[in-house]
Amino acid sequence: MPIIQGFEYYKPTSASEVLKILSKYKNPAILAGGTDLINNLKTETDQPDAVVDIKGIKTLRGIALKNGVLTIGAAVTFSDLIDSKIINTKFPVIAEVARTVGSVGVRNRATMIGNICSAVACADSSPLLIAYEATVVVQEKKGKRKIPVEKWFKGNKRTAIKKNEMVIAVEIPLPAKKYAGCFVKMGRYSGEDLAQASVLILALPENRYRVAFGAVGPVPVRAKKLESLLNGHEVSDDLIAKSKKIIPTIISPITDIRASKEYRLHMCQVMFERGLKAAVSRSKGNGPAYGHSLI
Amino acid sequence: MKRTMTFTLNGRRVRIDVEPQEILLEVLRDRLGVKSPKCGCDKGDCGSCSVMINGKTIRSCLVLAIEVDGQRVMTIEGLMQNNELTPLQQSFIEQNSFQCGFCAPGIILSATELLERNPRPSEEQVKEAIAGNLCRCTGYQPIIDAITHLTRVSVSHQDNEKRKEVRP
Numbered sequence: 001m002p003i004i005q006g007f008e009y010y011k012p013t014s015a016s017e018v019l020k021i022l023s024k025y026k027n028p029a030i031l032a033g034g035t036d037l038i039n040n041l042k043t044e045t046d047q048p049d050a051v052v053d054i055k056g057i058k059t060l061r062g063i064a065l066k067n068g069v070l071t072i073g074a075a076v077t078f079s080d081l082i083d084s085k086i087i088n089t090k091f092p093v094i095a096e097v098a099r100t101v102g103s104v105g106v107r108n109r110a111t112m113i114g115n116i117c118s119a120v121a122c123a124d125s126s127p128l129l130i131a132y133e134a135t136v137v138v139q140e141k142k143g144k145r146k147i148p149v150e151k152w153f154k155g156n157k158r159t160a161i162k163k164n165e166m167v168i169a170v171e172i173p174l175p176a177k178k179y180a181g182c183f184v185k186m187g188r189y190s191g192e193d194l195a196q197a198s199v200l201i202l203a204l205p206e207n208r209y210r211v212a213f214g215a216v217g218p219v220p221v222r223a224k225k226l227e228s229l230l231n232g233h234e235v236s237d238d239l240i241a242k243s244k245k246i247i248p249t250i251i252s253p254i255t256d257i258r259a260s261k262e263y264r265l266h267m268c269q270v271m272f273e274r275g276l277k278a279a280v281s282r283s284k285g286n287g288p289a290y291g292h293s294l295i
Numbered sequence: 296m297k298r299t300m301t302f303t304l305n306g307r308r309v310r311i312d313v314e315p316q317e318i319l320l321e322v323l324r325d326r327l328g329v330k331s332p333k334c335g336c337d338k339g340d341c342g343s344c345s346v347m348i349n350g351k352t353i354r355s356c357l358v359l360a361i362e363v364d365g366q367r368v369m370t371i372e373g374l375m376q377n378n379e380l381t382p383l384q385q386s387f388i389e390q391n392s393f394q395c396g397f398c399a400p401g402i403i404l405s406a407t408e409l410l411e412r413n414p415r416p417s418e419e420q421v422k423e424a425i426a427g428n429l430c431r432c433t434g435y436q437p438i439i440d441a442i443t444h445l446t447r448v449s450v451s452h453q454d455n456e457k458r459k460e461v462r463p
Binding site for chain 1: 296298314315316317318321337338339340342345351352353354356357358359361362364401405408409422423424426427428
């Protein structure tokens with residue numbers, strides 16, 4: 001399908017150039033991987049007057065860990081994340097999430113920042129970044145603005161970004177020296193599919209936990225109520241049963257073409273139990289390898 | 296506004312004028328006559344439009360042609376060397392891994408990328424690598440066989456030689 005509407009194309013080499021171009025147009029779009037944007041151009045969901053390709057900006061391609069904070073640049077693809085040594089040693093859950101995104105051909109192009117800028121409800125990066133308490137770094141004319149991920153998602157496909165701004169990176173603090181996590185994603189089949197529901201769990205030292213749900217509402221849900229029930233306790237069958245009971249008070253998924261709300265809710269409980277057990281056993285040095293499917 | 300761009304297509308320099316909104320897949324097929332990438336789903340799900348940019352498979356239906364200005368693009372037409380099929384292509388023939396052939400260019404490129412990165416993949420890794428390439432004819436097993444067969448026989452050079460002799 002061709003793209004009907006014409007636009008200007010730019011490929012600047014610095015973020016300040018991007019901002020200059022953005023300010024010249026009424027409705028500009030930023031292009032990184034394009035796996036969402038090009039589809040939206042074809043369906044005319046987006047009709048920009050200019051497309052600004054940021055793949056020419058070298059500073060946006062980096063993955064770096066400094067003073068306990070991981071920075072992922074806006075042009076870093078999911079394949080880059082899967083191949084990164086820092087990610088695999090210090091943030092293996094990020095690689096586990098990245099491996100569930102689309103297929104190799106999509107991951108070679110699609111970026112994590114693009115994923116959270118599109119901000120569709122089923123974005124795989126959303127529960128991950130919420131659980132890691134990440135920060136979105138936005139460049140504006142006057143300088144940088146940092147937005148906690150909790151305040152980033154405003155609704156389905158809506159974020160806290162303003163006109164004449166661009167996201168240049170996400171910053172993810174290392175939650176502890178030694179910790180483990182688990183991402184469980186339910187699609188119709190393994191391989192490439194969108195999430196019908198997803199759960200991300202981090203098991204931190206001293207029996208502290210973080211839990212986030214994805215694709216069960218317009219924005220990702222950090223389950224703080226669940227965390228306070230779990231925090232300070234060893235995971236036991238009794239505790240898991242209690243936790244599963246309160247999940248329906250935390251999330252309220254909808255019925256749509258891909259799954260019913262009852263199925264999503266039930267599976268969130270199943271995925272929470274399996275994910276929690278896997279995260280805890282990984283933190284003890286055993287448990288399933290990262291990337292191993294639990295459903 | 297039309298822009299002039301140059302890129303390497305299967306080892307040859309190509310210079311072409313494109314509108315910014317032209318899709319790479321359409322430029323390859325309709326303007327440059329390279330017909331191996333196919334338009335299947337046209338939204339990045341089926342993998343039949345796969346081509347390589349700088350050695351990595353991508354969905355050419357989701358790339359603007361202008362994005363590959365200055366890059367290296369390879370389609371399956373560029374895979375043969377000295378007019379000979381690669382061992383992987385040969386294996387696809389021997390294992391009877393195509394029927395209609397619509398998905399084959401994409402699957403062979405995906406498998407080529409996998410084998411370049413990991414010459415001895417497990418069956419699970421093979422499945423993962425081609426998960427984004429849909430085939431509606433074969434049921435996938437012959438395709439997986441073609442790839443894993445190759446990784447098994449390439450263990451020893453002797454086996455390779457034997458294989459050549461058997462070939463009609």
